[in-house]
Amino acid sequence: ISYPRKFWEIAFLCGITYLDHAGSALFPESLLKAFTDDLRNNVYGNPHSQSISSKLTYDTIEHVRYRILQHFHTTAEDYTIIFTSGCTAALKLVAEAFPWIPEGTEQTSSRFCYLTDSHTSVVGMRGITASMNVLSVPIKPKEILLSEENRLLAEEQNCTTPHLFSYPAQSNFSGTKYPLSWIQDIKSGKLCPMKIPGKWFVLLDAASYVSSSPLDLGVHHADFIPISFYKIFGFPTGLGALLVNNRIAPLLRKTYFGGGTAAAYLAGEDFYFPKKSIAERFEDGTVSFLDIIALKHGFDVLEKLTGGMEKIKQHTFALAHYTYTVLSTLKYANGAPVVRIYSDTDFSNPDVQGPIINFNVLDENGEVIGFSQVDKMASLYNIHVRTGCFCNTGACQLHLGISNEDIQRNIQAGHVCGDDIDLVDGRPTGSVRISFGYMSSFEDAQTFLKFIIATRLSTSDTEIPFQSSVTKLTTESTAVPTCRRGGKPITVTNIYLYPIKSCSAFEVTEWPVGNQGLLYDRNWMVVNQNGVCITQKQEPRLCLVNPSIDLKKNIMVIQAEGMDPISVSLEENTGKEAVICESKVCSHRVKTYDCGEGIAGWFSLFLGRPCRLIRQSSDMKNRSHQKNTKGLSSATNISLSLVNEAQYLLVNVASILQLKEYVSARLEEPLEIEELIRRFRANIVISAPESFEEEEWAEISIGALRFQVMGPCSRCQIICIDQQSGERNKEFLQSLSASRGRKTNFGIYLMNQPLHSSFPDILSVGSQVLPKQCGWEGNSGRMA
Incomplete structure (x- = not known):
């Protein structure tokens, strides 16, 4: 199923292949136009007032509430819409308002259970439950057991202790769709997360699911459904909702009350009477009313452009199925797979698999190529992907085989969520994710697959197949020769600022x-x-x-x-x-x-x-170097200008010459050494006898100046830009990665001690460079 893309083509997307729809949908121009036309033609006041403009806002918001319920095939008799700042805020609201029974009471205490394949914001609810003395229990999908005995135990004891079980309708890591039938099975006692008596309520994290699949709450009666609207429409951001089943709504607790939630209260005494409406009771302060009004146009445009969520589901799954089929069949000449896909399904059924593909790229020996390297290469092709662990540590650990001890060791090694440290001791810390949305096209899938083939395989006679049968493709691997050490002194050849x-x-x-x-x-x-x-x-x-x-x-x-x-x-x-x-x-x-x-x-x-x-500004106290300086005594006092990583970047002419030979063999036109030097945007260029020997240095002296080596510079796509013309050629980063064994390191970062003399030292071309060698593992970074 494919849509005519011209209906929502966005000017700024020209030439861009956007494959992070699970992160955020993209908004069509028609949505913005309809919304801004609405704002031009109407005056919307604060809905808490009684003026004509305020009444218009209030009525429009109520209309949007009904529209949301209609979208999820339910009514106001069964569900209430509580607007929040997003899915995360909705989850926090549930954790704070759920009628927990803490440990230490005469009754059976409550339990908060969550699937380990859950978003960080779900796992984070345990912090609130812990403060309420309620036990949180993580559960793996295979641990949810069918047990008639447990159901009978709960019925016999007639226990009404409220428990909450949370699981994602669709994994934001792998796209696995967990059965919506679990909702009724858990609530009825047929499916018991734990062998304890009580009444189970279900929180269905639908943020990822509803971006590309229809959700029928008339059939699947979850108690809490948090969503974020930017996942569906792309606009507005910072707006979500909690859909609450009306049967549990009266049980929710509330301590804080903000503007608009009180029917009456006393400032001098502890008296507060809440508003009758559940929505108004929990929507503290003035809601984001203009953003809510934008939702009306979001639903209109979505229906007009696509025909509804079922068609979006089929369209996005078809793209994911095709991409998965081709991607999983790509092989090197030795038969080794090009990628390792992390999935619980074979992408054969849209009811169990969403339009998300999670993977790592491998080399011919089966070793993982770090996700940050893949991301850099993708950016050269104007392909936007997502990398890391995607705020889902549980799924990341399960699929990548990362133990709890590994996570702790990685933290000690300096890796935290969201950084670009993709390998620790040769093992991946995360992966690459692509995801399709209603704006995605078959051309997007083709572009992505061509990128994988172009960067990993020889493409001289290769075309991406339209069928699932894919011939084995060959790869070229050219070894880069190593220069021998000479006896010439090392000198500074160029200085740039x-x-x-x-x-x-x-x-x-x-x-x-x-x-x-x-x-x-x-x-x-x-x-x-x-x-x-x-x-x-x-x-x-x-x-x-x-x-x-x-x-x-x-x-x-x-x-x-x-x-x-x-x-x-x-x-x-x-x-x-x-x-x-x-x-x-x-x-x-x-x-x-x-x-x-x-x-x-x-x-x-x-x-x-x-x-x-x-x-x-000359006030640079807030711009000091924070990383391990490996011996600099006054490291915290070393200030930086507007560089990214360190005070200086040094490159070696011998290393450039070696790379020049490798790149020139893959280009039609010869390269000038000066052009290559300028692409690497170094401050100091030296002539060392051996290529890449600078990566073995721990410190160097140039004249009276002493520098500490901070580590290698991990290159980005800027080296693909001809510094004389501004034209791009993605071959440079690809060649660098190929010649350096998957890494894109080139050049080293230097730092020097703060100067104590009132007169600045002078760095000169021709000065001798005296290195001190040491084997170390460097940091990675960028310098623009």
């Missing part, structure tokens, strides 16, 4: 060294209208902007083809007219100030989008 982050290099023969590295290196950066840093990843044309520093005139001159030169003073603007703002670079907070309207207009004109130039 980058006054404006991600703009062109400024080459010098000697330059002062300050407390942040080379003087004025990455002191400025270009930001968008929201104050977010713009790099060559978003704007390759930044490499065509040429800043140069004139120390005598105390100015920075900025030039670009077709533009009049413009200058910026090197004197920091500390006057009252300076606009101080805070930004982030590589997750670190930096204090900056705006460089004014003139230079903002210059960059906006050149890049064709609103942007501004900002400079780092």
Whole structure:
């Protein structure tokens, strides 16, 4: 099943293959247009008032509540809609309001049970239950046992102790759909999570499921159903709901009351009388009423474009089934699989499998290629995927074979959820996930499969099959020769600084060294209208902007083809007219100030989008290096400019020459060594006798300067941009990964001690480099 994509094509998606619909759906332009037209034609006031505009808002919200119930095939007689900020807030509400009976009472105490294949936000409910002295019990899917004896035990004792069982309708990790029949089986006692008497209620985490499948609450009477609307429509974000079965709604407890929830209360005495409506009782404060109104248009557009959730279910599953079939059949020449798919199904039935494929890419020897490397390669093809553990540690552990001890060891090794440390001791810490939505097309699946084949297999005579039978494909593996160590001294051959982050290099023969590295290196950066840093990843044309520093005139001159030169003073603007703002670079907070309207207009004109130039403030206390510096005594006092990882980046000409041979063999046109050097955007270029010997160094001395080696630089897609033309060629990152044995490390990071002299030291071309070798495991990072 396929839809004519032209109905919802979005301008900013041109050339992008978006495969993270499980993370968030994308919104069609028609939804935004309908919503903004609505806002232009109507005045919506606060629904807690009594004015005409407020009454319109209240009535529209109530209409949306009915529309949501209709979407899930139920009515207001059976369910109540409580609007929340998202699925997570809905889960927190359940944990706080459920009528738990704690341990230590005369009655049987309550239990909170959850499936181990649950989202973090479900597992996090145990923190609230623990504070209420209620035991939480994780349960694996295979541990849910059918037991008639348990059901009879509960009936004989006539026990009414409330217990809560939570499970996902669809795993956000693997796309496995757990049986909706469990709802009634658990509530009736036919299916018992635990051998204890009591009355079981069911929380169905439907956030992932309802994005691509119909949910009929007229058949499956779950007690609590949390959802997030951006998973369905893509817009609005920050809005969700808890659907509550009316039979349990009166049992819910509430301690805090916010604006709009009280029918009456006294400020001077402990008296509070809640509103009668369950929704109004739990919707503290003013709801996000404009976002709720947007939902009406979301349902309208979704129905108009797709014909309903059943068609979306069939469409997305067809794409997932096709992709899974081809992906699972791809083989190397030696018969080894190209990917390892983590799934509980064979993708043959849309009732048990959603449109999610979770996998890791393997090499010819069956070793896992880290997910961050796959993500970098995918970005070269403008493919957007999701990597990591997807806020589902339980499923990640189960499918990847990660033990509890492994998790703790990984934390000690520096790995935390959300980072790009993809392998620890050669074992994966996460995986890659692709997911389809109603906007996805067959071309998206084809593009993804072509990417896997292009990066892992030889594609000279290969086309992606339309059928499940796939011929074995061959792979080319070219060994890179190793240079022998010579007796020549190691010297500095080039020095570059980058006054404006991600703009062109400024080459010098000697330059002062300050407390942040080379003087004025990455002191400025270009930001968008929201104050977010713009790099060559978003704007390759930044490499065509040429800043140069004139120390005598105390100015920075900025030039670009077709533009009049413009200058910026090197004197920091500390006057009252300076606009101080805070930004982030590589997750670190930096204090900056705006460089004014003139230079903002210059960059906006050149890049064709609103942007501004900002400079780092001299107050740099919040921009110190936080990582292990392996011996630097004053590590916490070392400050950084607007770099991502370290003060300096060093590359070796011998390493570049070796890579040049490898890349040139795969390109039609010859490469110039200067072009390659500029692609790697180093501060210091050296000529060592042996390629990649710099990766064995622990520290180096250049003249009077002593540097600590912080680790290798893990490269991103910026090295694929020709720094002279701004054109992309994804072959460079692919060649680097292939030549380095799946890694994309090239160059090393350096840090030096803060200077104690009032006069800066000078770094000069021709200076001798004296390394001290050491075997270490380095950090990974990026420098733009």
